[in-house]
Amino acid sequence: MSDSVAGRLTAPAIRHTTRWDRLRINRNWLGFWFMLPAALILVLFLAYPLGKGVWLSFTDAKIGRTGVFIGLENYEWLGLPWWEDADGVFWLSVFNTVVYTVVASVVKFAIGLYLAILLNQHLPFKALIRSIVLIPFVVPTVLSAIAFWWIFDSQFSIISWSLRHMGLIDHNINFLGDPNNARAAVIFANIWRGVPFIAITLLAGLQTVSPSLYEAATLDGATRWQNFRFVTFPLLTPIIAVVMTFSVLFTFTDFQLIWAMTRGGPVNATHLMATLSYQRAILAGNLGEGAAIATAMVPFLLFAIMVSWFGLQRRKWQQGADND
Amino acid sequence: MASVEIRDVRKAFGSTQVIHGVNIGINDGEFVILVGPSGCGKSTLLRMIAGLENISGGEIRIGERVVNDVPPKERDIAMVFQNYALYPHMTVADNMAFSMKLRNAPKSEIQARVSKAAGILGLEKLLDRYPRQLSGGQRQRVAMGRAIVRDPQVFLFDEPLSNLDAKLRVQMRTEIKELHQRLKTTTVYVTHDQIEAMTMADKIVVMHDGIVEQMGAPLELYDRPANLFVAGFIGSPAMNFVKGKIRAGAQPSFESDGGGVFPLTTAPQGSDGQPAVYGIRPEHFQLSAAGLPAEVVVVEPTGSETQVVAKIGGQELVCIFRERITAGPGETIRIAPDPNLVHLFDAQSGNRMS
Ligand SMILES: Nc1ncnc2c1ncn2[C@@H]1O[C@H](COP(=O)(O)OP(=O)(O)O)[C@@H](O)[C@H]1O
Numbered sequence: 206m207s208d209s210v211a212g213r214l215t216a217p218a219i220r221h222t223t224r225w226d227r228l229r230i231n232r233n234w235l236g237f238w239f240m241l242p243a244a245l246i247l248v249l250f251l252a253y254p255l256g257k258g259v260w261l262s263f264t265d266a267k268i269g270r271t272g273v274f275i276g277l278e279n280y281e282w283l284g285l286p287w288w289e290d291a292d293g294v295f296w297l298s299v300f301n302t303v304v305y306t307v308v309a310s311v312v313k314f315a316i317g318l319y320l321a322i323l324l325n326q327h328l329p330f331k332a333l334i335r336s337i338v339l340i341p342f343v344v345p346t347v348l349s350a351i352a353f354w355w356i357f358d359s360q361f362s363i364i365s366w367s368l369r370h371m372g373l374i375d376h377n378i379n380f381l382g383d384p385n386n387a388r389a390a391v392i393f394a395n396i397w398r399g400v401p402f403i404a405i406t407l408l409a410g411l412q413t414v415s416p417s418l419y420e421a422a423t424l425d426g427a428t429r430w431q432n433f434r435f436v437t438f439p440l441l442t443p444i445i446a447v448v449m450t451f452s453v454l455f456t457f458t459d460f461q462l463i464w465a466m467t468r469g470g471p472v473n474a475t476h477l478m479a480t481l482s483y484q485r486a487i488l489a490g491n492l493g494e495g496a497a498i499a500t501a502m503v504p505f506l507l508f509a510i511m512v513s514w515f516g517l518q519r520r521k522w523q524q525g526a527d528n529d
Numbered sequence: 530m531a532s533v534e535i536r537d538v539r540k541a542f543g544s545t546q547v548i549h550g551v552n553i554g555i556n557d558g559e560f561v562i563l564v565g566p567s568g569c570g571k572s573t574l575l576r577m578i579a580g581l582e583n584i585s586g587g588e589i590r591i592g593e594r595v596v597n598d599v600p601p602k603e604r605d606i607a608m609v610f611q612n613y614a615l616y617p618h619m620t621v622a623d624n625m626a627f628s629m630k631l632r633n634a635p636k637s638e639i640q641a642r643v644s645k646a647a648g649i650l651g652l653e654k655l656l657d658r659y660p661r662q663l664s665g666g667q668r669q670r671v672a673m674g675r676a677i678v679r680d681p682q683v684f685l686f687d688e689p690l691s692n693l694d695a696k697l698r699v700q701m702r703t704e705i706k707e708l709h710q711r712l713k714t715t716t717v718y719v720t721h722d723q724i725e726a727m728t729m730a731d732k733i734v735v736m737h738d739g740i741v742e743q744m745g746a747p748l749e750l751y752d753r754p755a756n757l758f759v760a761g762f763i764g765s766p767a768m769n770f771v772k773g774k775i776r777a778g779a780q781p782s783f784e785s786d787g788g789g790v791f792p793l794t795t796a797p798q799g800s801d802g803q804p805a806v807y808g809i810r811p812e813h814f815q816l817s818a819a820g821l822p823a824e825v826v827v828v829e830p831t832g833s834e835t836q837v838v839a840k841i842g843g844q845e846l847v848c849i850f851r852e853r854i855t856a857g858p859g860e861t862i863r864i865a866p867d868p869n870l871v872h873l874f875d876a877q878s879g880n881r882m883s
């Protein structure tokens with residue numbers, strides 16, 4: 206090839222780009238290739254089970270028997286709350302779930318925020334206290350649920366025992382036997398478990414607030430409360446939106462704690478949608494019906510996600526270049 | 530407006546003492562600059578005036594009132610922070626109005642004061658922006674606007690220009706000075722930059738390791754530095770120091786340890802043979818045929834002047850000449866220190882002699 210100039214190729218050396226080449230090296234497709242593994246994992250472990258669950262809810266599948274498509278019949282069985290023949294237990298579980306989620310989330314937020322602010326102060330043994338706060342979060346759920354089960358036991362409850370010894374009550378409190386006591390007990394346990402996550406996340410948020418902002422506000426005449434109200438809280442809203450979305454989603458779909466403590470009892474007073482779905486689908490074997498209950502959670506969750514979606518929108522003050 | 534009186538103020542963080550008894554008097558309407566190297570306690574002192582740090586010892590007065598135990602918001606001072614400390618979630622207007630909103634000032638008054646301050650600082654068009662949408666210089670102005678709106682007794686500035694680029698810094702320097710001439714509010718300004726101090730201050734306080742080294746008008750400090758520290762700190766490029774001995778007599782002179790002989794007009798009484806430090810500023814050398822022979826090391830022309838590093842008796846000296854120098858490294862030039870502008874310091878204490 207003595208006559209071929211450098212940089213110029215002779216005809217046979219030019220290979221026309223094939224379709225496959227383009228798929229391989231095109232920038233847009235490159236992104237697709239990088240996304241593919243993650244997408245496959247999501248499809249396999251999230252989309253497929255979800256789709257399968259929704260499909261099951263339209264069948265009369267039972268354990269050991271693949272069902273046939275029966276349309277909305279499972280949902281008709283559940284009914285709407287004002288129907289005469291609606292499934293009362295299901296609607297009780299919806300009510301329980303909403304109460305459980307709302308009360309637990311609100312209280313977790315209040316306590317979590319308070320703890321975060323407290324931990325953000327100059328305390329002796331700060332690191333130690335911060336790690337102690339994390340303990341409820343670190344203990345496996347079932348383990349802490351069993352501990353609460355004992356704490357709330359009708360005979361051996363340490364609370365009843367202590368109150369009796371102080372002479373405040375004369376017989377044991379029936380924590381898990383009375384519907385409202387049981388609800389309060391499981392909500393309490395959920396709060397105990399959930400507070401550390403919120404407290405530590407908000408603490409991380411608080412630590413990003415520059416101390417000189419507080420100093421500036423103090424010189425501007427702000428009291429401690431006004432410092433919180435006009436500086437801390439507004440700066441914390443983005444992280445509050447994130448952490449509360451997670452908290453609401455996890456609380457709404459809670460299963461372990463209830464199952465370990467009360468199994469939905471007494472008389473279904475602590476049944477959540479998740480536990481009821483499990484009971485109907487796995488224990489009673491009615492996969493279709495259980496799937497319908499589980500699927501009924503989706504609209505609630507979507508609603509929660511929508512709320513956070515709008516809450517999470519970058520606020521106007523977060524926009525714009527951070528140029529210095 | 531008010532005077533500020535700092536009397537024997539001390540500050541300790543735990544067991545480490547960082548301010549060791551400082552006395553400063555600041556007159557009503559004065560622009561005072563605390564200057565010193567990083568870590569000398571300038572910010573700490575300023576924050577004690579603001580009430581952000583408590584006072585370990587001594588007394589601070591604002592006006593006639595001792596403010597040691599007065600909370601910051603009742604001291605009637607406004608502070609501009611180095612990082613500006615603008616509230617990121619508030620617009621420029623809200624940032625400036627915040628203090629008045631907290632006082633529940635009437636809307637019309639807030640509006641009036643904010644637009645007046647915005648007018649002074651040229652911020653009218655930016656009132657609806659958020660701090661993130663501003664450039665460094667604009668943020669700096671908003672921070673000052675927030676202080677101006679307060680109309681306080683005293684302005685406190687903590688290195689307000691050190692986050693700006695060099696050009697903007699020069700411009701803001703002028704603006705702050707103009708602002709002070711216009712508002713005439715007592716101002717305490719902290720910086721580590723002696724040029725800022727020289728150009729802006731009515732009075733400079735040079736601090737070092739938690740004490741005041743010298744206090745006075747900028748040119749006073751330049752002309753008669755009280756000790757080696759101030760002499761080396763004020764002025765740029767820094768003063769040359771030559772160690773050696775004084776030779777008194779009919780024709781007094783100074784003999785450096787390296788054998789160079791420098792001219793003196795007078796020697797202090799009974800100082801013959803005394804070890805001392807001879808200080809001469811780079812700009813106080815002249816090219817002169819009668820001068821001392823010096824070997825050129827480096828020549829740095831800037832156009833308007835020429836900076837030369839030259840060796841006399843083994844010691845390198847920085848000189849600045851108006852003239853252009855054609856001599857190259859290794860060649861010898863003759864330079865003459867102006868004996869009237871020479872400073873002599875005691876070798877032991879470092880204090881100014883005479
Ligand atoms: N909160 C603090 N705790 C302990 N030491 C501090 C604190 N603030 C400042 N110091 C120390 O005090 C000295 C003076 O600090 P500062 O006033 O910030 O210096 P600068 O003159 O650079 O503004 C420094 O040695 C610094 O380490």
Ligand SMILES: [Mg+2]
Binds near residue numbers: 573
């Ligand atoms: Mg400082």
